[in-house]
Each structure stands twice: as structure tokens, then as C-alpha cells.
Amino acid sequence: MALTNSGSEAEPVEQSSHPEVEQHSTKVLMLGALGVVYGDIGTSPIYAFREALHASAGGNVADRGDILGVLSLIIWSLTIIVTIKYIMFVLRADNGGEGGVLSLMALARGSFPKRSAAILGIGIVGAALFFGDAVITPAISVLSAVEGMNVVTPTFQPYVVPLTLVILAILFAVQRFGTGGVALIFGPITAVWFLAIGLSGLNHIMDDPEILLAISPHYIVAFLVNSPDVAFVTIGAIFLAVTGAEALYADLGHFGRKPIVLAWLAVVFPCLLLNYAGQGAFVLAHGGTVGHPFFEMNEGWTLIPMVVLATAATVIASQAVISGAFSLTRQAVQLNMLPRLQILHTSEKQSGQIYMPRVNLLLALVVMLLVVGFGESSRLAAAYGISVTGNMLVTTVLLYVIMARIWKWQLWLATSLTALFVFIDIGFFGSNIVKVFEGGWASLAVAFAVVLAMWTWVRGSRYLFDKTRRNEIPLDFLAGNLLKKKPQLVSGTAVFLTSDPMSAPTALMHSLKHYKVLHEQNVILSVVTAQQPVVPDSDRVKMETINDLFMRVTLTFGYMEQPNIPRALAICRKQGWKFDIMTTSFFLSRRSLKASPNSGMPVWQDKLFIGLARTAADATEYFQIPTGRVVEIGTQVAI
Incomplete structure (x- = not known):
């Protein structure tokens, strides 16, 4: 599939003329955002403050200056990174209402075609780092919640990892059924979770009200100056408090900016601050002893319900x-x-609810290996920050392109703001990258594997396209010759799928060579992906008549859409082509690839590309073409 450069700045969405309806839908979306958008960052209090204190104290007892400094760092990290960077700026960089690092990349590429390859590379790195985060989050989140049972009774320790594996196995097993029904209770449960952690923290702030002084940033300065070597390591643990912030942008298309912003300011941010302050006051009141403050400050009958609620969250x-x-x-x-991967839709109403079996299996295997290999959430914490900080750094770089080229900001303003964000991102990234040998290698290994796969696929696809194009005949030349000297014509329409609409498709050449016939109407069809999430039907089809026998048709889909060729071709009726699926045959080329020493890529990368190509989903199924109307012609290509 080729790419178009149709990315453009999104127009603002027209506001509803019914304020009551809009207000109601905003509240519903806010509730949904609590469960989907803020689930990750909302569970950070379970382990973030504890890990930061362990890092600063170098043991199990922290002094007052360390506790106030750590809490102040958490407060200002949440304020600058989430509230200022993501809420105020990143959420405004939507691509047709969609968010996420690849949406940002597509938007940036469309605005800066001269640096398209460089921006593509940055986007690949960002996507790979997201996958590194995606395998760490389930492992550390569920494991840390189940570890809360150790606070109830230390005898539960041998069962922590087995129970975590059981919960994760069930979680990945139910993915095939979709999240539609389960999502209805995600929001309410997470809302209860935030209220519970907020009240838990508020209940303990009075243990030592001096903890509220941590809002002053001078405690950060004192902490960094007094012990810079310890502070550097501590900053890496502090970042655990903001992991999940990238979800605000990734889920922009599901909820819209307003519900995400309101949910953060009205519920999430206040409850997180209360809980972290409560944990700080609790530790101060207990002589600086660092145990498991999140669970320990829930005494008596509230402990077990909090462990259960934490596991659900x-x-x-x-x-x-x-x-x-x-x-x-x-x-x-x-x-x-x-490559094309099998995509199963789990909802008839919402196209965004999908299930990808191979991705689900790979995630499950890696997540469970991490749980077994690391065994404790404290060990996994070292592996967590690198991928998230890297992803945020990529977001900042791409945001600068948007500021300068799409928003048309003055260069000094865009550069100054980006420099601030880059300084913070690099600080966090640097403090996490030193943990490579402590566990950070795990997320980097996952990210490297994804980068290698994406780079190989992009590079191999380009080589394959160039090689096949050199051996193909120009379509206009062939169409002109066939019109002058027509072969035997048969009734009906033949649609030839190709990624290069300017050359004669391999399936067409083999059909002429072996069958010696040509259909009365022949359509050279190519499918391209626009650098915008959704393409309106008015821009879906582009038709060009070559001569009486041939027509060139281009179908354009957004990168958030599932291509459906028959449905798209039905639009052609409005442009004069009377398309009838029952009299149409679709011709596809099925390539058998073989490694070649002259491909321009190393042999190992050739073999990796061929292996990836073999995992690709069947084109007939992917493009939703009726199987009874498809003719596949096999060819062998050395790459």
C-alpha cells in the first residue's frame, strides 16, 4: 500500500446545539475516560512513592528532607508533564480528532515532506517504545496489586507470582470476546478507585500536616543539591508517578479532548495528589520507615477491600x-x-474495538515471562521508565514540528517551550537509562525487536516495489497495444489489485499469457492509506479512464479504517461506473519470495522480511473481498 501526503490540520468540531445532551454525553465520556485513559497513571501510587523513597534513602528508612523532596518532585512532575505538556499542548495536536504517536508522526510527515524519512524513523522508534511499555504495564501493575496480600499476611508470598499469572492468563484469554461489555464497568470501578485512594490519602494527611509544604519547589532544589548522586537515581523512580500520561493523547480519538481534560482536572489530579501526600505523611509519622505505605495506611477492615480494588484497577x-x-x-x-495482520472486529457498533490474535499471543507470552523472570514489582520498576520516557521524548520532538509547521508559531516560542520539555524528558530518560542492567534491558529488547521488524518491513517493501517495477510493462503502453490488437474478449469485469497503478499488474500479464483472453472491462485497482485517520466517502474513490478496455481506480482509506473494497467500489456508481459484484472477478498476485544476495539488504534481513511476509493475513480477507469472486495467481520473486 502506498502513502499519500494528505495529512492536514484538523478543523474544530462543531459544538452541539443541545447543551443538555452535550453535558450528559460529556459526563459519560468523562466516566469512560477514567477507566481507559487514566487506568495506568491511576495505579502508579501503589508503587511509585515507595520506589522513589527506596531509591533516595538507599534502604528502608528515609529522612524528612528526602520525603518532602520526593513528594515535591512527584507533585511538580504531574503538574508540568501531564497538566502543562499533555493537557495544554499535546492534546491540541490532533490528526482529524485522533491521537497517538503514529497519528502525530503522520501529521508531522504531511507538513514536512522534505524530512519524511527522518520523521518516519522517529515515529517507528516511538511506536516501538510504546510496545515496550505495553508489556511492562500489565506485568508490574497486576504484580504490585497482588503483592498487597503480603501486607495482609506474609505467608501469601509464595502465591504472588502464580496468582498474578492466573489473572494475566484470564485477562489475555478474554480479549477475543471484545471489551464492549466489560468497558461499561471500567469507568465506574476506576471512579471508585480514585475516590478510595483520594480518601485514603486525605485520612492520613493529618498524621503530619507539614507534608503539605512539599508543594513548594524549594524542597526539590534542596534535595537535588544535598545529594545529587542519589537524586539522579531517585528521579528515575519518580517518573513512575507519571507513567500512563501518554495514554491521554493515545486515546484522544475515543473520548475527545474535553472529557479527558475535565476528568484529569476534576478527579484524577486531585485524588493522586491527596494519596501521595497521605503516603508522605504516613511515612513521616512512622519515623521514615519505608514499607508498603499505600497498603499499610489502609488499616483494619479497609485493607482487603483496597487490595481487591487495586487488583481490579x-x-x-x-x-x-x-x-x-x-x-x-x-x-x-x-x-x-x-505486514497485514489478522484483525477481528469484536463490536458491530464500534469499529475501534478490535482483536488481533497474534499480537495478543505475543503480548501474553512476553508479559508472563517478565513476571516469572523478575518475580517482584520492585525489580520490574527498573525496566519500566526507559520505554515511557523515550516515548515522551519522541512526542516532544514531533510536537515541535507541529508547532513550527502547522500551528505556525514564532520560532523562538516553539523552540523555548520544546527546550523546556526536552530538558525534563532527557533528565528522566537519563536517570532511567542507567538502569539498563538492573532490568531496563527488558523494555529496550522489546522496543529493539519492534524497530527491527518495522525497519525491515519498510525497507524490504521498498526494495520489492522497486524490483518488480523494473520488470513490469507501463500500463498505458500495454493498454494502447491491446486496444489496437484485441485478444479474445469475455463478458464481465476484471479487477486487478496492485500497489503500482502505473505498471501492468503481474496478475494481468499472467492472465493474458496463460488464458489468452481479456475481460470487456478491466480495472487496475490500488489501495492507498492517507496520513489522516478517516477519509470521507466523497474522497474515497478516484477514477481515471485509460481507454475503452481499461480504467484506473484508486481507493483511499484513513489509517484508522479497515479497508473494505466492495463497499468502496459501490461509491463508483455515483461517478458513472455501474459496479456489480456478481459479474466482477478480482485478480490477486500471490508472491513467493526468495532471498537473493543482490537485494541490497543483508541476507539475514532478507530472510526476516520473507518471514514477516509469510505472516501477513490473506489479502482477500483483509480487504473483505467475497472469496467466491477471487482468482489468485502465484509468482516467484527473488529479493
């Missing part, structure tokens, strides 16, 4: 990341960064 957070991985993979497939 972490499962929801994991579900959101898994769904995000499905969505990102589909975007990558549509943008020709990965």
Missing part, C-alpha cells in the same frame, strides 16, 4: 494498554510499517 489499566497495542498495530499496518 490494575487489570483495567492493563486492558487499556492491551487495547492500545491493538490500535497502534492496526495503524502501523495501515501505514505499511508492518
Whole structure:
């Protein structure tokens, strides 16, 4: 599939003329956003404050300055990274209402065609880092929640990992049924979770009211100056408090900017601040002893319900990341960064609810290996920050392109704001990258594997396209000759799918060579993906008559759409072509690839590309063509 450069700045959505209806729908979307958007960042209090104190204290006892400094860092990280960077700026960089690193990449590429390859490379890195995050989040979230049972009784320790694996196995197993029904309870459960952690923190702030002084950033300065070497390591743990912030942008298309912003300002941000402050006051009141403050400050009968609620919240957070991985993979497939993968739609009403069996299986295997290999959430924490900080750094770089080229900001303003965000992102990334040998290698290994697969697919596809094009006959030349000297004509329409509409498709040449016949009407059909999420029907079809025998048709789909060729061709009736599926045959070329030393790629990359090509879903099924109308012609190509 080819790419068009049709990315453009999205127009603002027209506001509803019924304020009561709009207000009601906003509240519903806010509730949904709590479960999907904020599930990850909402479960960070379980482990973030504890890990940051362990890093700063270098043991199990922290002094007052460390506690106030750590809390102040968390407060200002949430304020600058989430409230200012994402809420105020990143959420405005929507691509036709859609968000996410690949949407941002597509928007940036459309505005900067001279640096298209470089921006594509940045987007691939960002997408790969997201997958690194996607395997760590379910592992650390569920594992840390189940570890809460150790606070109830230490005898539960041997059962933490087995129970975590059981919960994760069930979570990945139910993906095939879709999240439509389950999503109805995601929002309410997460709303209860935020209220519970907010009240839990508020209940303990009075243990030591001095903790409220941590709102002053001078505690950050004192903490960094007094022990810069320890502070550098601590900053990496502090970042655990903002993991999940990238979900605000990734899920923009599902909920819209207003519900996401309101949910953050009205519910999530206040409850997170209260809980972190409560944990700080609790630790101060207990002589700085760092145990498991999140669960320990829920005494008596509230402990077990909090453990159960935490487990439910972490499962929801994991579900959101898994769904995000499905969505990102589909975007990558549509943008020709990965081979076609099987996509199953789990809802008749919502096209965004999809299930990808191979992606689900790979995620499940890697997540469970991480749980078994690391065994404790504290060990996994070291692996968590690298991929998330890297993803945020990629977002900042792409945002700069949007500011300068689409928003048309003055260069000094765009550069100054980007420099601030880059300084913070690099600080967090640097403090996390030193943890490579402590566990950070895990997320980097996943990201590297994804980068290698995407790079190989993009590179191999380009080589394959160039090689086949050199051996093909120009379509206009062939069409002109066939019109002058017509072969035997048969009734009906033949549609030849090709990625190069200017050359004669291989299936057409083989059909002429072996069958010695030509249909009365022949359509050279190519499917392209626009660098925008959805393409309106008015722009879906482009038709060009070559001569009486041939016509060239281009179908354009957005990268968030599932291509449906028969439905798209039905639009051609409005442009004069009386398309009838029952008298139409679709001709597809099925290529058998073989490695060649003259491909321009190393042999190992040749073999990897061929392996990826073999995993591609059947084109007939992917493009939703009726199987009874398809003729496949096999060819062998050395790449």
C-alpha cells in the first residue's frame, strides 16, 4: 500500500446545539475516560512513592528532607508533564480528532515532506517504545496489586507470582470476546478507585500536616543539591508517578479532548495528589520507615477491600494498554510499517474495538515471562521508565514540528517551550537509562525487536516495489497495444489489485499469457492509506479512464479504517461506473519470495522480511473481498 501526503490540520468540531445532551454525553465520556485513559497513571501510587523513597534513602528508612523532596518532585512532575505538556499542548495536536504517536508522526510527515524519512524513523522508534511499555504495564501493575496480600499476611508470598499469572492468563484469554461489555464497568470501578485512594490519602494527611509544604519547589532544589548522586537515581523512580500520561493523547480519538481534560482536572489530579501526600505523611509519622505505605495506611477492615480494588484497577489499566497495542498495530499496518495482520472486529457498533490474535499471543507470552523472570514489582520498576520516557521524548520532538509547521508559531516560542520539555524528558530518560542492567534491558529488547521488524518491513517493501517495477510493462503502453490488437474478449469485469497503478499488474500479464483472453472491462485497482485517520466517502474513490478496455481506480482509506473494497467500489456508481459484484472477478498476485544476495539488504534481513511476509493475513480477507469472486495467481520473486 502506498502513502499519500494528505495529512492536514484538523478543523474544530462543531459544538452541539443541545447543551443538555452535550453535558450528559460529556459526563459519560468523562466516566469512560477514567477507566481507559487514566487506568495506568491511576495505579502508579501503589508503587511509585515507595520506589522513589527506596531509591533516595538507599534502604528502608528515609529522612524528612528526602520525603518532602520526593513528594515535591512527584507533585511538580504531574503538574508540568501531564497538566502543562499533555493537557495544554499535546492534546491540541490532533490528526482529524485522533491521537497517538503514529497519528502525530503522520501529521508531522504531511507538513514536512522534505524530512519524511527522518520523521518516519522517529515515529517507528516511538511506536516501538510504546510496545515496550505495553508489556511492562500489565506485568508490574497486576504484580504490585497482588503483592498487597503480603501486607495482609506474609505467608501469601509464595502465591504472588502464580496468582498474578492466573489473572494475566484470564485477562489475555478474554480479549477475543471484545471489551464492549466489560468497558461499561471500567469507568465506574476506576471512579471508585480514585475516590478510595483520594480518601485514603486525605485520612492520613493529618498524621503530619507539614507534608503539605512539599508543594513548594524549594524542597526539590534542596534535595537535588544535598545529594545529587542519589537524586539522579531517585528521579528515575519518580517518573513512575507519571507513567500512563501518554495514554491521554493515545486515546484522544475515543473520548475527545474535553472529557479527558475535565476528568484529569476534576478527579484524577486531585485524588493522586491527596494519596501521595497521605503516603508522605504516613511515612513521616512512622519515623521514615519505608514499607508498603499505600497498603499499610489502609488499616483494619479497609485493607482487603483496597487490595481487591487495586487488583481490579490494575487489570483495567492493563486492558487499556492491551487495547492500545491493538490500535497502534492496526495503524502501523495501515501505514505499511508492518505486514497485514489478522484483525477481528469484536463490536458491530464500534469499529475501534478490535482483536488481533497474534499480537495478543505475543503480548501474553512476553508479559508472563517478565513476571516469572523478575518475580517482584520492585525489580520490574527498573525496566519500566526507559520505554515511557523515550516515548515522551519522541512526542516532544514531533510536537515541535507541529508547532513550527502547522500551528505556525514564532520560532523562538516553539523552540523555548520544546527546550523546556526536552530538558525534563532527557533528565528522566537519563536517570532511567542507567538502569539498563538492573532490568531496563527488558523494555529496550522489546522496543529493539519492534524497530527491527518495522525497519525491515519498510525497507524490504521498498526494495520489492522497486524490483518488480523494473520488470513490469507501463500500463498505458500495454493498454494502447491491446486496444489496437484485441485478444479474445469475455463478458464481465476484471479487477486487478496492485500497489503500482502505473505498471501492468503481474496478475494481468499472467492472465493474458496463460488464458489468452481479456475481460470487456478491466480495472487496475490500488489501495492507498492517507496520513489522516478517516477519509470521507466523497474522497474515497478516484477514477481515471485509460481507454475503452481499461480504467484506473484508486481507493483511499484513513489509517484508522479497515479497508473494505466492495463497499468502496459501490461509491463508483455515483461517478458513472455501474459496479456489480456478481459479474466482477478480482485478480490477486500471490508472491513467493526468495532471498537473493543482490537485494541490497543483508541476507539475514532478507530472510526476516520473507518471514514477516509469510505472516501477513490473506489479502482477500483483509480487504473483505467475497472469496467466491477471487482468482489468485502465484509468482516467484527473488529479493
